[in-house]
Amino acid sequence: MTSPVIDALAAARQVQERTNAFLGFLDDRATAAAAGVPPGSPLGGLPVAVKDNICVAGTPTTAGSRILEGFVPPYTATVVERLEAAGAVVVAKTNLDEFGMGSTNENSAFGPVLNPLDPERVAGGSSGGSAAAVAAGAVPLALGSDTGGSVRLPAAFCGVVGFKPTYGALSRYGLVAYASSLDQVGIVAKDVAVVRAAFDVMRGEDPLDPTSRAFQAAPLGYGRVAVVKELAGDGFSEAARRGLEAARRALESSGVEVVEVDVPAVRYAVPTYYLIATAEAASNLSRYDGSLYGVRVGRSGDGQEAVSIRTRGELFGPEVKRRILMGTFALSAGYRDAYYGRAVAARARIAAQLRDSLAGVDALITPTATGTAYRLGEKTKDPVSMYVGDVATCLANLGGLPAISVPAGTADDGLPVGVQLMGRPGSDDGILDLAESLVAALRA
Ligand code: GLN
Helix, strand or coil: CCCCHHHHHHHHHHHHEEEEEEEEEEEEHHHHHCCCCCCCCCCCCCCEECCEECCCCCCCCCCCCCHHHHCCCCCCHHHHHHHHHHHCCCEECCCEEEEEEEECCCCCCCCEEEECCCCECCCCCCCHHHHHHHHCCCCCEEEEECCCCCCCHHHHHHEEEEEEEECCCCCCCCCCCCCCCEEEEEEEEEEHHHHHHHHHCCCEECCCECCCCCCCCCCCCCCCCEEEHCCCCCCCHHHHHHHHHHHHHHHCCCCEEEECCCCCHHHHHHHHHHHHHHHHHHHHHHHCCCCCCCCCCCCCCHHHHHHHHHHHHHHHHHHHHHHHHHHHHHCCCCCCCHHHHHHHHHHHHHHHHHHHHHCCCCCCEEEEECCCCCCCCCCCCCHHHHHHHCCCCHHHHHHHCCCCEEEECCCCCCCCEEEEECCCCCCHHHHHHHHHHHHHHHCC
16 A cells, blocks of 8 residues: 555655654554545645654654653644644654754764765754755655754755744744744745645644744735845855845846845844854753753762753763853853843844835845855864854844745755745745745746
């Protein structure tokens, strides 16, 4: 017997051998669920892969960390519950940077994800497994999470579509927290239409996540898009700039006017993002102390403090430790105002400039990444060189804006380039429409 779900399970195993995109396969649960999909349901048995920081009851969730090995959540994330209610079937859990901290998937405790288009390149991160799984054709749809670009960056590196909705448009209940004021669940697929179908069944208020809400669909009306000048030149590769140029021409050919705006606060985006993300992470990750979740390292008779020190010391990876140290420092007495306080003020300024630059236009357009997929190991020795690659994506998280990355051609090295559209909070439907017409115009 064959079915899309059985085919996806088989394809995922093959893709696993060459990419390491997956951390778990849900054969029994998936085949049982596939048999029970009611006829006529909106997603009619569509196989979906879910990033392994999103909980599925009864199934291990590691968040890419040794500290959560053996953790089996007793509840299912609202987004997964809603996908399943619409007839999607979860077939596998995908690899990720530990707790979502990274841009290349090399910070996973379970090994990096290789780019399905070139095994010497990274798939991007932190949702590298989700992007690779879709790009390699194992599944038509995958969920990721996006705190500073983790859905859009790997989508760009793997040549697929990655969407981060407006902050609050999707419930975060059941998503392992990294930086709660920035975290959103995101969607990866080859086509915008599949992204939209998934978004439509997951969106809206969830009593289990007080930051979630339903946004009124507000159609775009300006027929105008703005290029962000600070994200079109220095620091972006020739390939990234050509992708942006191709997108600009495609938009113009479809009747959209393209203008340019200055967003000077872009220069503060990366330090602001990394101060806020690490401060929130230091607080969120304090719960992993060996007492409640996952693994506990210690000898009998050890007190809780000794257990906590050993568990955290042995089981968190080096990047997670670096983030906890940075975040703790940024929040510490005597430095809090100088670091965290200033970052919060800078975030408000960035958000205000984004809002102003969106007045009179439907969207901002930027390259998604500074270039094509990094070589494995290229960015691991110098973390800051990795952080700066988030400059275009982290803006949407700082401002709570919807943003999508779509493929915009290939570079000379044969690797895909992505462009990003960012809109006003709540304009998710309009951004999806615009992305769809951009993709069509790029193909024409
Ligand atoms: N690369 C960014 C970071 O490491 C974003 C990651 C994400 O969006 N989860 O924080």
